[in-house]
Amino acid sequence: MKRITRILPLFIAGVVAFSCGPKKVENTNEVAEEANEEKFEDRKDEKDAEFVAETVASNYSEIALAILAKEKSNNPQVKEVAQELEAGHNKILGELQSFASAKVITVPTEANDAEQKTIEKLREEKDVKEFNKKWSKELVDKHEKSIKEFEARLEKTQDADLKIWIEQTLPHLREHLDKVKALESNVTASR
Numbered sequence: 001m002k003r004i005t006r007i008l009p010l011f012i013a014g015v016v017a018f019s020c021g022p023k024k025v026e027n028t029n030e031v032a033e034e035a036n037e038e039k040f041e042d043r044k045d046e047k048d049a050e051f052v053a054e055t056v057a058s059n060y061s062e063i064a065l066a067i068l069a070k071e072k073s074n075n076p077q078v079k080e081v082a083q084e085l086e087a088g089h090n091k092i093l094g095e096l097q098s099f100a101s102a103k104v105i106t107v108p109t110e111a112n113d114a115e116q117k118t119i120e121k122l123r124e125e126k127d128v129k130e131f132n133k134k135w136s137k138e139l140v141d142k143h144e145k146s147i148k149e150f151e152a153r154l155e156k157t158q159d160a161d162l163k164i165w166i167e168q169t170l171p172h173l174r175e176h177l178d179k180v181k182a183l184e185s186n187v188t189a190s191r
Contacts, residue, residue, distance in 0.1 A: 028108035029057050035106035044158055049105045051153045052162075054112075056096050058146060061111035062089040064119050065139065072123070075132050081183050085139070088172055099165060129187070136184035143177040 036049040066086035069078050100107045111119065118138060125131040150173065154166045 027113065028110050029053070029112045032106040032108045039104065039106070044156075048153070048157050048159050048162055049103075051149070051157075052096060052100050052103070052105050053107045055146075055149075056093065056100065056107040057110065057112045057115065058142070059089045059093040059096065060108070061115035061119065062086075062139075062142065063093065064111060065122070065135065065142075068119060068123060069135050072125075072128070073132055073135070074128050075187060077183055077186060078132050078135065081139075081179050084179065085176060088176060092169060092172070095165065095169075099161070103159075103161075129190070132187040133184075136180055136187050139180040140177065140184050143173055143180060147173050147177060 032053045033050070036046060036053060040046040040049055063086055066082040066089065069082035070086070073079055073082070097107060099105075110116070122131060122135055122138065125134060147170065150166050150170050154163060154170075157163055157166075
């Protein structure tokens with residue numbers, strides 16, 4: 001009996017620990033998408049919410065890519081552009097999170113899965129010169145895609161606040177694109 005009274009608390013502690021153990025972490029991009037689908041009955045509002053949530057995820061990716069370049073690159077130009085991108089996309093992210101909060105839009109807290117895989121693939125690149133080339137190309141592609149998405153949403157949205165925000169943000173994205181294009185030319189030309 002004495003032995004059972006000693007073992008029983010350990011057994012109960014084990015059961016409690018197991019039941020409270022690690023759970024599958026949900027993808028915050030999927031959570032945001034589902035929450036916004038439930039919240040917005042009007043299809044136009046839902047599309048605006050989708051744009052905001054996807055743009056938030058994209059900004060997390062841009063920030064992570066900038067931090068990665070600052071850590072991994074040995075090229076001062078890459079590091080400088082990465083620093084500017086990190087600051088610029090942190091600002092955009094903050095504005096977008098405030099906008100989403102005001103409009104009751106659920107947003108993710110991370111880059112989407114595809115962007116996370118791209119970041120990881122770049123992180124694994126051993127050759128620094130190759131990293132600089134691939135990183136620059138990735139940033140050119142991301143900014144070109146973002147600009148197209150911003151322009152498309154600007155034409156389609158009925159939300160005056162979102163229109164104003166997009167109009168104010170597009171020049172910054174175009175400036176980023178110009179910088180990463182120039183950088184891509186430089187790192188591609190250098191041997």
